[in-house]
Amino acid sequence: MTITQPSFESTALTHELATALDRLVAALGDVEVVVHRGFDLQTEREAVAAALGSGRPLVSMRIDAAEVLVGPRWRAGAPVGCAGCAEARQRQVLAHPLEAHPGLRRTGPATPLDPALPDLVDGAADVLAERPLADGELLAVGVEGQRRHRIARSNACSVCRVLPAASPDVEPPAPLALRAVPAHPDDASRGAEPTPLLDERTLDERVVDARFGPVRRILRESNAPFAMSMAVVAGGPVMGHGRALRFAGTRSVAVLEAYERLAGFPYDATVVTDRPMVDLGDHALDPRRLGTYTAEQRAHPTHDVEHFTPDLPIDWVWGHELATGRPRLVPADLAFYQYDYHHRHDLVAARAPGRTPRRCFLESSSGCALGTSFEEAALHALFEVAERDAFQVAWHRQRPLPAVPVDTIDDESVRALTRLVRSRGYDVHVLVATQDVDLPVLWVLAIREDGAFPASFSSAGSGIDPVAAVVSGLREVAQLVTMPIDWSPETVAPMLEDRWQVLQLEDHVRYYSVAQTAPRAAVGLGGPTTTMAEAFPDWPAAISRAAGGDVRGLLHLVADRFAAAGCPDVVLVDQSSVEHHDQGIAAVRALVPGTVPMCFGTAHQRLEGIPRLDAALAEAPSGPLDPHPFP
Numbered sequence: 001m002t003i004t005q006p007s008f009e010s011t012a013l014t015h016e017l018a019t020a021l022d023r024l025v026a027a028l029g030d031v032e033v034v035v036h037r038g039f040d041l042q043t044e045r046e047a048v049a050a051a052l053g054s055g056r057p058l059v060s061m062r063i064d065a066a067e068v069l070v071g072p073r074w075r076a077g078a079p080v081g082c083a084g085c086a087e088a089r090q091r092q093v094l095a096h097p098l099e100a101h102p103g104l105r106r107t108g109p110a111t112p113l114d115p116a117l118p119d120l121v122d123g124a125a126d127v128l129a130e131r132p133l134a135d136g137e138l139l140a141v142g143v144e145g146q147r148r149h150r151i152a153r154s155n156a157c158s159v160c161r162v163l164p165a166a167s168p169d170v171e172p173p174a175p176l177a178l179r180a181v182p183a184h185p186d187d188a189s190r191g192a193e194p195t196p197l198l199d200e201r202t203l204d205e206r207v208v209d210a211r212f213g214p215v216r217r218i219l220r221e222s223n224a225p226f227a228m229s230m231a232v233v234a235g236g237p238v239m240g241h242g243r244a245l246r247f248a249g250t251r252s253v254a255v256l257e258a259y260e261r262l263a264g265f266p267y268d269a270t271v272v273t274d275r276p277m278v279d280l281g282d283h284a285l286d287p288r289r290l291g292t293y294t295a296e297q298r299a300h301p302t303h304d305v306e307h308f309t310p311d312l313p314i315d316w317v318w319g320h321e322l323a324t325g326r327p328r329l330v331p332a333d334l335a336f337y338q339y340d341y342h343h344r345h346d347l348v349a350a351r352a353p354g355r356t357p358r359r360c361f362l363e364s365s366s367g368c369a370l371g372t373s374f375e376e377a378a379l380h381a382l383f384e385v386a387e388r389d390a391f392q393v394a395w396h397r398q399r400p401l402p403a404v405p406v407d408t409i410d411d412e413s414v415r416a417l418t419r420l421v422r423s424r425g426y427d428v429h430v431l432v433a434t435q436d437v438d439l440p441v442l443w444v445l446a447i448r449e450d451g452a453f454p455a456s457f458s459s460a461g462s463g464i465d466p467v468a469a470v471v472s473g474l475r476e477v478a479q480l481v482t483m484p485i486d487w488s489p490e491t492v493a494p495m496l497e498d499r500w501q502v503l504q505l506e507d508h509v510r511y512y513s514v515a516q517t518a519p520r521a522a523v524g525l526g527g528p529t530t531t532m533a534e535a536f537p538d539w540p541a542a543i544s545r546a547a548g549g550d551v552r553g554l555l556h557l558v559a560d561r562f563a564a565a566g567c568p569d570v571v572l573v574d575q576s577s578v579e580h581h582d583q584g585i586a587a588v589r590a591l592v593p594g595t596v597p598m599c600f601g602t603a604h605q606r607l608e609g610i611p612r613l614d615a616a617l618a619e620a621p622s623g624p625l626d627p628h629p630f631p
Contacts, residue, residue, distance in 0.1 A: 013113055017063075020121035024061070024070065027125045029132065031073070032058040039087050044159050048084075052076055059133065062087075066114035067142030068121055072151040073133040074160065079582045080136025081151035084159025089212045092156065092234040116143055138212070149212050150205065153578050155267040161578070164270040166347050170283060172327040173270070176320035176572070181375045181551035188544035188554055189379055189464040191372045195584050198252045207255060207583065214579065215258065218251045225420050225482040226475065231258040243475045245413055256585070260370045263575035263587035264338035266317055271332060271347060274313040284316065284329045285571055287361065289593035291606030302500055303603040308360035315339070315347075315357050319573035319591065322378070322559050328571050335573040335589055337363035361606070364505075366598035367590045368575065374586045378572045379555040380463075381590035382562070383439065387462030387469075388598035388630070390441035394433040395628050396607075397616045400527030401443065402432040404470075408531055411467050417474040421446050424481045426457075430470055431524050432535045433460060436565040436612065437595075439558065440466040440536050444473030446481055447522055453489055454513035456521040457481055458629040464540040464554070466532050476631060480509065489514050502627045505600040512629040521629055566612060567594035602627055 025033050032054060034047035039062050051058035057075040060083035061068060074082040081089075114120075124141040133139065138149045153160070182192040196202045207215045214233060221228040227247040231240040231254040240258025242250035277284045287308060298307050306312070308331075315332040333339040340359050347357065367385045371377030394401060406418050406428050418428050426446040433443040440462055447456040459476035461469030492514045495501045502511055512521045547554035559570050575587040596613050599605045607613060607625060617625075 013115060013118070016118035017113065017121065020118040020125070021061075024121050024125040024128070027128045027132075028059050028070075030056060032056050034058070034060050034083075036060065036062045038062065038064065039083070041084070041158065044083055044087075048074075048082065048159055057135070058082070063113075063117070064142075065111040066117060066120075067140065068117065068124060069138060069140050070124055070128065071133050071138035072136050072149075075135060078135045079153065079578075081153045082157065082160040084161075085154040085157040086138055086149075086151045086212055088154045088156040088158070089151070089214070089234070093211065093213070093216060114143060140211075149209055151212055152207065152214050153582055154214075155262075155577050155579055164268060166271040166273055168273055168275055170272055170275070170280060170329070171270075172283065173318050175325035175327065176322075177325060178375055178552050178555070179373075181373045183544075183547065183549050183551050183554070187464070188540065188547050188549070189376070189383075189551065191376050191551055193372060195256070195372045197255055197583055197585070198249075200251065203252055203255060215255055218254060220247065223484070225478050226417070228479075229254040231255045233258045233262065243479070245416055256370055259580060259583065259585060260368060260587060261365065262579060263368060263370075263577065263589075264336055264365060266332060266336045266339065266575075267577035267579075269317045269332075269336070269574070272316040272318075272329060273347065275316060276313050277310040280316070280329055283327070285319070285569075285591070285593070286310075287331050287334055288609055289569075290334065290361075290591060290595075291597050291599075291610050292608045293604070293606060294608050297603050297605075300500055300603050302503060302601070305362050305604070306358050306360050312358065312360070314360060317573060319571040319589075322555070322570040322572055323568070330571060330573060330591060331361060332357065333359050333361050334363055334591065336575065337365055337368070362599060362601070362604040364598055364600060367592075368587065369590075370580075370585050370587050372585060373551065374572075374574060374576075374588060375552045375555055377586045377588035378590060379551060379558060381572070381588045382555070382558050382570065382592070383462045383464070385590050385592050385595055386437050386439045386558075386562070387441050387460050389592075389595040390433045390435045390437060390439075390462070391443060391460045391630060392596040392598065392628055393435045393613060393616050394431075394443065394524065396613065396620060396625055398523045398620045401524040402527050402530045402535060403525070404430040404432065404442075404530055404532055404535060406430050406470075409467060409470060411471065413471045414467065414474060417471070417478045420478050421474070421481050425450070425452065426481055428474075428477075429525060430473075431527070432530065433524075434535075435616070437567070438561045438564065440464075440469055440539060442466060442469045442473055443524060444470065444477050445521065445524065446477045447518065451515035451518055453515070454481075454485060455515050455518040456512050456629070457509065457631070458512070458521065459631055464543065466536045466539055470532075480631060485513075487513075499602050499624070499627060502602045505631070508600060508627050508629055509631050511627055520626055562592055562595070565594075567592050569593050598630060 032051040120141045184190045184192050216232045219230045227244050229242045229250040240254045242253030244250050316329040317332045317335045319330050366388045369377050369380035421428050429445040431443040433441040443460050445458050457477050457480040459473040461472035463469045487510050492510050495511050571591045573589040597606050
């Protein structure tokens with residue numbers, strides 16, 4: 001056993017504390033031990049190195065003024081967090097403007113020790129003698145009591161994290177090898193083995209912890225028109241949301257959405273830094289095939305990215321072609337929509353002094369999805385690409401679409417959500433937005449024929465089950481029609497005068513909330529009436545049978561639908577980090593050249609250089625393209 005301890009000023013209290021610490025260390029067994037007064041990063045790194053050298057577990061102890069943290073018990077190769085992970089998560093909580101943990105405080109080495117501290121340490125020794133620490137477990141003992149915490153690995157840890165190389169060198173990874181994934185008998189798009197996070201007890205044991213997270217807490221939204229939970233992740237960019245008719249299950253969905261948002265930065269991806277496309281040969285996917293900006297957009301003051309050219313040095317990450325498994329480089333800011341967040345020190349070190357990552361594309365989370373496997377996540381990412389592409393092509397064509405009378409859809413959720421939307425004075429329309437990519441896409445439009453404010457709201461859904469896609473769109477619309485309105489027609493007036501003032505996602509919703517734009521929002525109405533069975537014959541049964549009970553098979557079938565529409569190249573980027581892997585989930589971004597990306601803001605919608613869209617626009621009225629109403 002190796003013990004590293006800080007020095008204390010010699011007093012009666014510190015002698016008592018030292019005696020108590022000796023007893024506590026003895027209770028830990030044959031492990032490496034490091035004791036901090038507070039937390040010292042370099043000392044912790046040296047302790048990890050010592051544990052790696054000895055092959056023994058490491059237990060780090062941090063002494064605060066009135067608290068001692070024992071653990072977590074960390075060992076190399078175990079999928080559990082270290083003391084650095086615990087420190088990173090705790091500091092994220094403290095730094096978050098909306099997160100205040102009662103009783104948690106930071107004190108420096110000069111802060112006087114509480115006289116009760118030796119007794120607290122003695123108490124910890126008794127507790128651990130009765131039940132030792134498990135891997136990843138931490139015991140917090142303080143004047144307010146004691147509690148065990150499970151510490152998950154953190155992307156923000158600078159002690160145990162081993163980052164992939166970030167450099168200008170181009171070293172392709174191994175080809176992608178998809179594996180068979182037995183499908184769930186009730187849903188061929190999901191694996192038969194669900195994520196453990198769908199179990200409420202497992203969820204609380206593994207990820208929900210007010211002090212160390214990863215999820216700080218799960219809140220119930222009292223103002224939503226249906227059951228909705230929100231997962232608060234102090235280190236995440238936004239909260240995750242789970243929606244349903246009942247609260248059962250919404251907590252897990254909220255947590256999973258939070259993990260999807262967490263995947264927006266390349267925490268564990270190999271980044272090829274500062275390389276122009278002309279130097280990369282056929283390794284690189286030409287991003288111009290994913291839509292570009294017009295000269296007018298680039299010249300406008302609200303345009304906020306650099307102009308991509310093949311000789312501009314940018315950062316790249318590796319994806320893989322679905323059809324062949326071949327590695328392909330794609331721009332980092334297309335693969336990871338939060339790439340302008342600086343979370344990795346090695347990315348700074350890998351580039352020339354003073355250089356920051358260039359951003360040439362303003363992306364959204366569209367085309368990102370989670371699953372219990374890479375294959376499942378990739379499948380749902382493709383369905384989301386299909387949804388956003390079909391919605392935009394239908395929108396810009398400005399032609400009436402087939403309509404499914406909502407009262408003909410036999411589903412409890414559809415009926416309940418429709419009643420809710422109608423109670424707010426809106427007519428509900430379900431439009432078949434599917435275009436040339438033969439996958440179910442439904443546009444849900446809520447519109448007030450009296451023109452009252454707010455005048456209209458839109459959403460969409462896609463997936464293996466067309467009815468579930470309608471439910472997804474209706475939930476979004478139901479929340480929009482019932483939420484408090486924090487804008488007015490006067491807020492929208494400048495956008496009507498100048499469409500360049502549509503700057504962000506919220507502006508797209510607001511633009512179509514006024515009577516002046518209601519006719520444009522309703523342009524899809526007036527088409528033939530149909531039924532779900534007529535619009536999507538034998539869905540999902542037919543494609544489920546064709547997939548043969550294998551999620552991988554369904555993934556290829558869906559990709560074939562894109563190929564038949566002239567979009568044969570599907571590139572998948574693994575967005576998963578260690579935090580995803582430890583929870584048994586995967587995150588994937590799907591990029592499909594030739595489809596229309598879902599972007600927000602007039603200056604940042606990428607509608608140039610997409611032949612399929614050009615063909616659709618040939619049938620549309622001429623003139624400037626209206627902002628889409630997608631929320």
